[in-house]
Amino acid sequence: xxxxxxxxxxxxxxxxxxxxxxWFGDSSFTEAGRSGDWMFMFIWWLSVFFxxxxxxxxxxxxYRYRRRPGQHAPVSPAHNxxxxxTWTVIPTIFFVVMFFEGFxxxxxxxxxxxxxxxxxxxxxxxxxxxxxxxxxxxxxxxxTSVGTRASNPExxxxxxxxxxxxFPEKQPVVLRMTSRDVIHSFWVPDFRVKMDxxxxxxxxxxxxxxxxxxxxxxxxxxxxxxxxxxxHIVLCAEYCxxxxxxxxxxxxxxxxxxxxxxxxxxxxxxGTLAERGRVISxxxxxxxxxxxxxxxxxxxxxxxxxxxxxxxxxxxxxxVDDNHLRxxxxxxxxxxxxxxxxxxxxxxxxxxxxxxxxxxAYMRTLSGATPAxxxxxxxxxxxxxxxxxxxxxxx
Amino acid sequence: xxxxxxxxxxxxxxxxxxxxxxxxxxxxxxxxxxxxxVDHKKIGVMYLVALLTLFFFGGVMALAVxxxxxxxxxxxxxxxxxxxxxxxLGVLAPDGxxxxxxxxxxxxxxxxxxxxxxxxPGIPASLGNFFLPLMIGAKDVAFPRLNLASWYVxxxxxxxxxxxxxxxxxDTGWTLYTPYSTMTDADHWRVxxxxxxxxxxxxxxxxxGLNFVVTVHKLxxxxxxxxxxxxxxxxxxxxAIIQVxxxxxxxxxxxxxxxxxxxxxxxxDPRIGGDPVLFQHFFWFYSHPVVYIMILPAFGIISETxxxxxxxxxxxxxxxxxxxxxxxxxxxxxxxHHMFTSQGELTAAIFSFxxxxxxxxxxxxxxxxxxxxxxxxxxxNTTMHYTLGFLFLFTIxxxxxxxxxxxxxDMHLHDSYYVVAHFHYVMFGGTVIAMLAGMHHWWPKMFGKxxxxxxxxxxxxxxxxxxxxxxxIQFIMGAHGMPRRYASYPDEFQTMHIISTFGSWMLxxxxxxxxxxxxxxxxxxxxxxxxPWGGMTLEWLAESPPDxxxxxxxxxxxxxxxDYDTVVPxxxxxxxxxxxxxxxxx
Numbered sequence: 001x002x003x004x005x006x007x008x009x010x011x012x013x014x015x016x017x018x019x020x021x022x023w024f025g026d027s028s029f030t031e032a033g034r035s036g037d038w039m040f041m042f043i044w045w046l047s048v049f050f051x052x053x054x055x056x057x058x059x060x061x062x063y064r065y066r067r068r069p070g071q072h073a074p075v076s077p078a079h080n081x082x083x084x085x086t087w088t089v090i091p092t093i094f095f096v097v098m099f100f101e102g103f104x105x106x107x108x109x110x111x112x113x114x115x116x117x118x119x120x121x122x123x124x125x126x127x128x129x130x131x132x133x134x135x136x137x138x139x140x141x142x143x144t145s146v147g148t149r150a151s152n153p154e155x156x157x158x159x160x161x162x163x164x165x166x167f168p169e170k171q172p173v174v175l176r177m178t179s180r181d182v183i184h185s186f187w188v189p190d191f192r193v194k195m196d197x198x199x200x201x202x203x204x205x206x207x208x209x210x211x212x213x214x215x216x217x218x219x220x221x222x223x224x225x226x227x228x229x230x231x232h233i234v235l236c237a238e239y240c241x242x243x244x245x246x247x248x249x250x251x252x253x254x255x256x257x258x259x260x261x262x263x264x265x266x267x268x269x270x271g272t273l274a275e276r277g278r279v280i281s282x283x284x285x286x287x288x289x290x291x292x293x294x295x296x297x298x299x300x301x302x303x304x305x306x307x308x309x310x311x312x313x314x315x316x317x318x319x320v321d322d323n324h325l326r327x328x329x330x331x332x333x334x335x336x337x338x339x340x341x342x343x344x345x346x347x348x349x350x351x352x353x354x355x356x357x358x359x360x361a362y363m364r365t366l367s368g369a370t371p372a373x374x375x376x377x378x379x380x381x382x383x384x385x386x387x388x389x390x391x392x393x394x395x
Numbered sequence: 396x397x398x399x400x401x402x403x404x405x406x407x408x409x410x411x412x413x414x415x416x417x418x419x420x421x422x423x424x425x426x427x428x429x430x431x432x433v434d435h436k437k438i439g440v441m442y443l444v445a446l447l448t449l450f451f452f453g454g455v456m457a458l459a460v461x462x463x464x465x466x467x468x469x470x471x472x473x474x475x476x477x478x479x480x481x482x483x484l485g486v487l488a489p490d491g492x493x494x495x496x497x498x499x500x501x502x503x504x505x506x507x508x509x510x511x512x513x514x515x516p517g518i519p520a521s522l523g524n525f526f527l528p529l530m531i532g533a534k535d536v537a538f539p540r541l542n543l544a545s546w547y548v549x550x551x552x553x554x555x556x557x558x559x560x561x562x563x564x565x566d567t568g569w570t571l572y573t574p575y576s577t578m579t580d581a582d583h584w585r586v587x588x589x590x591x592x593x594x595x596x597x598x599x600x601x602x603x604g605l606n607f608v609v610t611v612h613k614l615x616x617x618x619x620x621x622x623x624x625x626x627x628x629x630x631x632x633x634x635a636i637i638q639v640x641x642x643x644x645x646x647x648x649x650x651x652x653x654x655x656x657x658x659x660x661x662x663x664d665p666r667i668g669g670d671p672v673l674f675q676h677f678f679w680f681y682s683h684p685v686v687y688i689m690i691l692p693a694f695g696i697i698s699e700t701x702x703x704x705x706x707x708x709x710x711x712x713x714x715x716x717x718x719x720x721x722x723x724x725x726x727x728x729x730x731x732h733h734m735f736t737s738q739g740e741l742t743a744a745i746f747s748f749x750x751x752x753x754x755x756x757x758x759x760x761x762x763x764x765x766x767x768x769x770x771x772x773x774x775x776n777t778t779m780h781y782t783l784g785f786l787f788l789f790t791i792x793x794x795x796x797x798x799x800x801x802x803x804x805d806m807h808l809h810d811s812y813y814v815v816a817h818f819h820y821v822m823f824g825g826t827v828i829a830m831l832a833g834m835h836h837w838w839p840k841m842f843g844k845x846x847x848x849x850x851x852x853x854x855x856x857x858x859x860x861x862x863x864x865x866x867x868i869q870f871i872m873g874a875h876g877m878p879r880r881y882a883s884y885p886d887e888f889q890t891m892h893i894i895s896t897f898g899s900w901m902l903x904x905x906x907x908x909x910x911x912x913x914x915x916x917x918x919x920x921x922x923x924x925x926x927p928w929g930g931m932t933l934e935w936l937a938e939s940p941p942d943x944x945x946x947x948x949x950x951x952x953x954x955x956x957x958d959y960d961t962v963v964p965x966x967x968x969x970x971x972x973x974x975x976x977x978x979x980x981x
Binding site: 022023024025033035036039040043044047050051054055057058061062065066067068069070071072073074075076078079080083084087088091092095096098099101102103104105106107108109110181182183185187189190192193194195196198199200203233235236237238239240241242243244245246295298339340341 | 479490491492493495496566568572574575578579665666670671672705706707709711712714736737740743744748751752754755758759761762765766768769770771773774775783787790791795797798800801802803804805806807809810811871874875878879880881882883884885887957959960973974975
């Protein structure tokens, strides 16, 4: 899992035209997106033509008919029906063309071809969780170097931990989306389409990423081998509160066999309890609000949390133990640490009791105050110890 | 002064007895007089002062937002420690509050103040109040007491909204989208205070609108038929109709939002059975027509300034007048184009089509204005600078709206900086620039003083260039993938954000120059004659500043508002601004 926390791919500017690069930074990476770009350029050049025409006339008239002492403005008609009809009809024709072509492009952008992968996307303040058709959830995230046009490897996008979602090239995908709290919006600038996500209904988002070509960079991955990939940033485009601008993700387009290998890995967390806990925490978006390095964020840091005492808003002082963590994850509003907002939602039903056990194990390893025997228990790998009795430790 | 008196036919310089600005003796008498006045001119000036004060607050918020965006937030390793940089406003955040929250509040206040408190009441309540009765030759508006009441209601509502800002502000965005606006700030009353303020200010808007509709219908001077009205009057009339019809909807909407928050009504919050999209429909059913409440009066001003300073009849008078009414009518049918990314394809198609329908009369107006320049006698004073600046900026604003009305391109550009740039080109490049054109055009009439033209032109160039520097780059940023309302952003946008922020400082410099020229004019300005530009509309028959009762005797309309090429105004002073020589022909 050394791809975890790796950077986003550096992108080589492809065959995009100068105007594509001027307006969009690059050409789109879907067929439907390119047809939208074509429409934009059509409107752009038409607008440039009419703008230049109007401004040239305005400047010419202003100069030609500037006030001169002693010269009066001649009487000229203040009305000309044929001219007025012409300049009503011509724009109307262009507008009708734009409307129809725009609607055709809209259909292309929003309707998935047959045979699309259907994935489920849950958005919440301030991250998202994507569940593959088989129930797998990506455990990989990128921490740095997120840019929408990551041709510059030095780029940073804040300190966000954006999840990485793998999808195969040339494969139509449909996301069935809903929100757990407020309205969000799913925008992949590279695909030129966004769709709002509501708490009380499903909306869908579709894309068919282009094939990877020779310009795509190569990722060295210890688990699945080297492969070509291409990254597309996902941004939340509907204002959703404090960390709206940190709500991002990465769609990583890879060859089909890599996609399948990744799903295999995501389906079965491995390693010690603590390692599994870290994977689950990542998948469930805990790091959107909690740091593990002691830095301040929306929620308390997990560093040195376990088995230390803290002040709570009800006046009590509590030593963080297993039961307190269980309560804080399943009923977060029950006790609020002094200095932090009452903002976390319950993870009851989203984090299973077994996964909760793994997360607590992970938190133990992050604290210097954890007793030695607790620390040792967190470092156990159940598969290595008990591999013959598959499922015996399952919840 | 005496030279001016001899040039002007009758007493026509500032400060003469009987002017509405004449002091009542003591400061207290003046304060009492202004506070209880029913004179539309004083109310117009009081609105102007209140509006510009709020514009200042909204502007400070905008500058704060731009300063925050100079740098993205970065967490970088410095000497082995992780350090977060770039949170400029974040240092103001108290413990337990996200640094982004301060940006979100500044962004919300900027939007809420500028829309609800400045640009919606803006031109109609200030210049409209002052000039609508003058331009139709009336003594006052139809209901002078209602007019004063509307000012107090407006100020009272603003105080509610500002109180919410002073105790911490809200972070909902000016659009107040549910369910965020019903969930945020749960322990406080700030969202309720702000929305109550908006609710109250709605009544001021309705009162003004009602007053203007009746005034236009009943108080026109003898001889003034509907098609003898100046186009500014047409525009204010169309605006007033929208104000009366649309404003109740925002009243209902914010009232429902308040009830939702206080009593859990379950209208908008899905956790208690509501639908957040319903709120968007309600909100935009008002807030789209309101866009035309903002822009139609600007169209009216431009029709006045371009004709007066080009000495030309407006090209296609009826087309321009009916375009105003047409825009007002269709404006009620396009609300859902703010929701292309949140609804089904049928609604999207219908509203995309209706949106293009609004574009037609808007385009016609621009063609008409530019044709008006043809064979004119154009003078390049500050007002004309702003008028031509309006045509430049508003044309960009209009054309860049086309990819937003087109469904396939809007799916990408929606809720990005492209939209931010587009509506600033329309609202600022359109309405604010036109308001500045109107203020420079009518300043001598309002206060009886001329201003320093070279200084005002410097102000124009700073505002014009600063505005383009601030906002043109935002079109490109948005198309590249920069979403709106982001406290932080990917590094690749930093250069563009820096350019934009520099532009905002230039804009600030331009406004400071204007503030200086206006204050300088009030203190030391040369007295203005009754008709310094040689205008044909009736307000120029009144003194500068006008008498308390506007006209010495009721004017009788004998020529059209724009008969510049056949009639020369009787009371203009050629020493003030040389017009081409021409015999009197009326």
